[in-house]
Amino acid sequence: MTVQRADARRNYARILAVAEEEVAAHGADASLENIARTAGVGSATVRRHFPSRQALLEAVFSERIDALVARATASAGAPDARAALLEWLGALTAYASSARGLAEALTLAGTDDPDHAPACCSAKLAGAADPLLQRAAQAGAVAPGVTAADLVTLVTGIVLATEHHQDPAAEANRLLDLTLRGVVPQG
Incomplete structure (x- = not known):
């Protein structure tokens, strides 16, 4: 060492x-x-x-990312799997919409940057969300085929789309809620 x-x-x-x-x-x-x-x-x-912009951004956001990971871990055994997943997605959206640059850092994680660290922000978040997602899927609260990476990408897209809004956090939360409820009502 x-x-x-x-x-x-x-x-x-x-x-x-x-x-x-x-x-x-x-x-x-x-x-x-x-x-x-x-x-x-x-x-x-x-x-x-x-050594790379991505490494710097990950260091900038690492403490809060670690807190979101810990929150997911603590919620993994919650009695209501659906509520635990939704609460965590809300927390991720709230932080990402208030932390300028985080959404861009999450999009950089999908690039072919050779300096990209394997423990990147988006991988940590997806890894933390996966147990929540699996429990919610077992409870029938999530559509088949949805992945934790899909959810992180969804939140990232919402945050990027709302970052210049007058109230980015409120708009991001509104769009997350709309997405989770669905655009076309069932039945």
């Missing part, structure tokens, strides 16, 4: 703090050069700690 020097740890923390602010202000396209300049390090230092 490699131990980082104290200055390398400080640089990492400083870069990450600046990146969080820049991504919140400018989304996933935040300038890596501006992040380096504001953090007081060179571009090479940023790239040494974060």
